[in-house]
Structure formats: C-alpha cells, structure tokens
Amino acid sequence: MSTIVCAISGQAAQEPVFSPKTKHVYEKGLIEKQIETTGKCPVTKEELTKDDLVSIKGNTAIRPRPATAASIPGMLTLLQSEWDALMSETFELKSQLDTGRKQLSHALYQHDAACRVIARLIRERDMVKAQNQKLQEELSSAPLSGAIREDADTGITPEILQKMKELADSLSKTRKQKHFPDLNPLTELKKFKCVGTHPIHKSTEPGILCVDVHKTEQHRVVTGGVDTQVVLFDSEKGGLVQKLTGHAKKVTSVCLHPTKDVVVSGSSDASAKVWTCTGPEWTAAYTCAHTVRKHQAEVTEISIHPLGDYFLTTALDKSWAMHDLHVGRCVKHLRGLETSYPCMKWHPDGMILAAGTQGHAVDVWDIKEQKVVATLTGHQGSVEALSFSGNGYYLATGSKDGTVKLWDLRKPLNIQTLQLESPVNTVAFDTTGQYLSVGAEVVQIYNFASKSSLTEAVTLKDHGDAVMGVCFSQHARSLATVSMDRTLKIFRA
Numbered sequence: 001m002s003t004i005v006c007a008i009s010g011q012a013a014q015e016p017v018f019s020p021k022t023k024h025v026y027e028k029g030l031i032e033k034q035i036e037t038t039g040k041c042p043v044t045k046e047e048l049t050k051d052d053l054v055s056i057k058g059n060t061a062i063r064p065r066p067a068t069a070a071s072i073p074g075m076l077t078l079l080q081s082e083w084d085a086l087m088s089e090t091f092e093l094k095s096q097l098d099t100g101r102k103q104l105s106h107a108l109y110q111h112d113a114a115c116r117v118i119a120r121l122i123r124e125r126d127m128v129k130a131q132n133q134k135l136q137e138e139l140s141s142a143p144l145s146g147a148i149r150e151d152a153d154t155g156i157t158p159e160i161l162q163k164m165k166e167l168a169d170s171l172s173k174t175r176k177q178k179h180f181p182d183l184n185p186l187t188e189l190k191k192f193k194c195v196g197t198h199p200i201h202k203s204t205e206p207g208i209l210c211v212d213v214h215k216t217e218q219h220r221v222v223t224g225g226v227d228t229q230v231v232l233f234d235s236e237k238g239g240l241v242q243k244l245t246g247h248a249k250k251v252t253s254v255c256l257h258p259t260k261d262v263v264v265s266g267s268s269d270a271s272a273k274v275w276t277c278t279g280p281e282w283t284a285a286y287t288c289a290h291t292v293r294k295h296q297a298e299v300t301e302i303s304i305h306p307l308g309d310y311f312l313t314t315a316l317d318k319s320w321a322m323h324d325l326h327v328g329r330c331v332k333h334l335r336g337l338e339t340s341y342p343c344m345k346w347h348p349d350g351m352i353l354a355a356g357t358q359g360h361a362v363d364v365w366d367i368k369e370q371k372v373v374a375t376l377t378g379h380q381g382s383v384e385a386l387s388f389s390g391n392g393y394y395l396a397t398g399s400k401d402g403t404v405k406l407w408d409l410r411k412p413l414n415i416q417t418l419q420l421e422s423p424v425n426t427v428a429f430d431t432t433g434q435y436l437s438v439g440a441e442v443v444q445i446y447n448f449a450s451k452s453s454l455t456e457a458v459t460l461k462d463h464g465d466a467v468m469g470v471c472f473s474q475h476a477r478s479l480a481t482v483s484m485d486r487t488l489k490i491f492r493a
Helices: 028-037 072-140 158-174
Strands: 016-019 024-027 193-198 208-213 220-225 230-234 239-244 251-256 262-267 272-277 286-292 299-304 310-315 319-324 330-335 343-346 352-356 361-366 371-377 383-388 394-399 403-408 413-419 426-429 435-439 443-450 453-460 467-472 479-483 488-492
Touching: 016 028, 024 028, 208 479, 220 251, 220 262, 220 488, 230 262, 239 286, 251 299, 262 299, 272 310, 310 343, 343 383, 352 383, 352 394, 361 383, 394 426, 403 435, 426 467, 435 467, 443 479
Parallel strands: 208 251, 208 467, 299 343, 383 426
Antiparallel strands: 016 024, 193 488, 208 220, 220 230, 230 239, 251 262, 262 272, 272 286, 299 310, 310 319, 319 330, 343 352, 352 361, 361 371, 383 394, 394 403, 403 413, 426 435, 435 443, 443 453, 467 479, 479 488
16 A cells, blocks of 8 residues: 555654545544644645544554655664664563573472472371371270279269269159150050151261150250261251261260250260250250260260269270269279170169170169179170160160060069061160160060060151161150161151
8 A cells, every 4th residue: 555645744644534625635633633723624724624534444554654764774774773672672581581480490499399398297297197006006905904993083972972862762753653644645656657857967978876855855856977977956847957076987876965955975986075055045056065085995875864964985995984074074984894885874763874795795783883783694696775764673675686675673584575587776765664666677666565565566667778776755756766878767646
C-alpha cells in the first residue's frame, strides 16, 4: 500500500480519514482538533464536521514509512536504531535467564536438603517405634509375683464398701417385687417387629459390636463398632446425635450412665474412655474426660456400679479393674488371674461380680473380699455373655458352644439350659427379669415366667449377619439390636 500523506502535516498518516466534501486526506487527530476549534477545513476553508469524515482502512501491523526512510542515510539511521533496540532487548533477556537459573539452582538445593531431613526423621521415628515395641513386649512378659497381684492403687476403702453396703441394703428391699404393672405384656411382646433400621457406622469397616439403652429414656441409644467409633443415637427421631472418636481399635463395650449424661466405652486398644456431655441436654457435644490405660490387652467389658460413681473393666490380659468414674483413677486392679474374662458385670445390688471365663466356667467374685466365692460350671465353650435378672436371684450366661444357661444364685444351681444352633454372642434380661433376649444368628426373646418355665416368645430374623448386642428399654417396651451387618435395629409392637 502506498503511503497516504496528511494534507495538513505532510507526514504519513497513522489513522487516515477522508473527507468527500474537500477531497483531502487528513490525520484523524489533527483534523478533529481543527473541527473542534474552527469548524472548517484548514486547507480549503470549507465548513466541516466530524460526520463528514470517513475512516480509511489500512494494515496497522506495518507502520507507514517515515519520510526519513526515503534516503539511504535515513535508512541507515533506522537500521542503527533497530539494532541498538535489539541489543538492549537481548541483554535484558540474558539477565533474566541468569537470574532464573540462580533461583532454580537454589530451589533444587533446598528441595534436596528437605528430602534429606525428612529421610532422617523417618529413620529416627522407626527407631523410636521399634524401641517402644520392644519395651512393651518386655513389660508384658515381665513375671508376676504370686497368682494375683494388686497394682499400687487406692484400694477399695472401708468408706467405699460402706456406701456399697448401704445401697445394697436399700435395693434388696425393692428388688423382690413380683408384680410390674407397667411391664409390656407378653401379648404385645409377641407382636414385636422392626420399626427402624439404621446403618450408623462406617461401611468400610462393617460391624457393630455392642449397644446400650438408657434405663429411663428409651430413645437414648449408644453403640460401639469395628470402625473405632462410639455413636450416640436418638431412636425416637431416628437421627444421629454424635460420633465419639478417640479409640484406635474396635469398640467392644459401651455403657450409658443411668442418671448422668455420661458414656463409658472399652476398646481393643486396651483402653477405656469416659465421655461427658458439655451442655444441659444429652444431645450436646461430648468430650473425653478420662482415658484409662490399666490393661495390656483388649478391654472386653464395661459395667457401671449401681452407685454410679465407679465402673468396672475387664480385659484379655487376665485382669480386671475398678475405677473412679469422676476422676478416672483406678481404685482396684487385680492381675495374674488364672484365665481371661470375655465378659463381667456387676450384680444389681453391687456387692458381687460375675465373670465369664475362656475356661468354660463362670466366676462369682465377692467385692468385699476381692476373691472368687463360687464357680459355675457346665458350659463346653468360652462364656461370651452374661446378664443378671432384675431381682438379682438369677444369672443368664451364653457360650460359644451355643448354649444359654440360667443359674439360681441362691443355690447356686443351673436350673435351665437352652441349646441353640450357633454360638451365643449376647444375652440380656429386661429390668424386671421377666424377659430374656438372646443374640446369635437371630434374636430370640424368651418369657421367664418361673424357674421351671422358660418359653420362646418371638424370633426376630431381620438382621443379615450375626447379632452382637441386644438391650431392652424400660419396661421392655422396645428392643435395640446390633449386628455385623452394620445396622442398629429397633423393635417394638
């Protein structure tokens, strides 16, 4: 394209415009200033407006050749200027490249140093872990002096025993009651059906191992699972209240305090935890108030004393312990027993303990003397579950051999035996001792009308896997069950 020259400046126009009225080409900026000032064309003196101007399209990528480029000296000057600009730009690029190389070299050095530090820390961590594991093995294999050894604990003082004795005397006057007008009648119990199925634990680690229902508020339920979580659940609203995390391994036992917003849990990580509510309502947030680490193996059972001030733990390290619920301090720890206890519970009066052994028997402990005062034999497998009747006269035990036995503790004598087709995982009386629920492959509820009468009332086959925990609500109005199928189920008429 030939150079278009402005009629006013005589120079090549950067933004050329054309006026059909004057037949001239102008630089757009110059002619617009003239129009704003005089309103006339400075060349022809004719009246002119901005609407009379027409833009001329050109190649904006190629600037018009200046007048100085019309001669050889002018072209040399242009080439010199372009060369100087090129050299200046090249110098800037080289400077930036050198700076970038230095920064990259420094970053690589820092990365290499960080990798070396991380590798050293990992080695030190592994060494500490190995030393810790070795120390734990040495402690666990250390010989015990005597058959039973008591740790340096506060001990069951005469004051504690006196409070337990007073409570037992007051309870023994009321627990002989034979008529319960508020108890759910047998006709209603036979109508039990599943009214709620709740998969409240993780699906990646399926299985719920234990359950407890509040003694007076039947909608308050707590469960413990293979996923290491303790779950608080409102069965009335069908909603999750809170998940309590802190255990490192599966939760094997849970208990709701009968009068306080407190949960106690035991785990395979050899610890027990006391969880307390931080708000006025039981649905408020819970925090771990105490962690008990008296045992060296899986804690198998948690049981709260009728006083409400103490709780019991037993573990597979052949020991059991009694703890102060308020401060988390161990009161009594007996070690070096002849066998481990898969289950252990307080008597309703709180003066004796019953413990199922791996040696096929049931040991009855006197809390005052801290010794076994009776041994109930008859099972052919490890005793995995037990439950006292509300009046304190009878004890139900379940074993891996598939049998459920009823014992009269006043004799003591085995009065009835049930033979199931699969191992028994859990047994539970209701608060009155009228009904007995048994969890194995299915849930079976029996009517315990008398010593010689134990009849099956209803069989619940809703779970898809082994039933691990059962618990009646107050007056047997409902039943909560948990299973390895990861569900909590609520049954009522």
